[in-house]
Amino acid sequence: MMVAYQTHSGAVAAEALHLGLEARCRGDRLAARAYFRAAVAAEPASIRPRVELARELADLGCLQEAEEIVKAVLLDAPDQPQARALLMHLGSVGGKRPGWECREGNLPPALAAPFGQR
Numbered sequence: 001m002m003v004a005y006q007t008h009s010g011a012v013a014a015e016a017l018h019l020g021l022e023a024r025c026r027g028d029r030l031a032a033r034a035y036f037r038a039a040v041a042a043e044p045a046s047i048r049p050r051v052e053l054a055r056e057l058a059d060l061g062c063l064q065e066a067e068e069i070v071k072a073v074l075l076d077a078p079d080q081p082q083a084r085a086l087l088m089h090l091g092s093v094g095g096k097r098p099g100w101e102c103r104e105g106n107l108p109p110a111l112a113a114p115f116g117q118r
Helices: 008-026 029-042 047-059 063-076 081-093 109-115
Strands: none
Touching: 008 029, 008 047, 029 047, 047 063, 047 081, 063 081
16 A cells, blocks of 8 residues: 655645635735745745746736746646646736736735745
């Protein structure tokens, strides 16, 4: 019988990803981005957190950073469908969206501690 063990960083990444998806569903886009950043920091090679972070960045108007992340994902996984679709979307947007600024935000202090943010 084979037992799968998750590393500490893998568990942190999974929790941060889950919390980011929940924050997105609540409409708290800045918290979602912060959680996705925490997930990427915990597991930098993992594809899903990077795609979710890029998606969040794109929705927040941070198109250049989103594109850089998506291109890096596609170097690691050229056939990743969500990354390919997001890259096409970013190409169709072409620069900054009118009236959009790349908004910054961090997790509230009580939530940031488990993910190493200050």
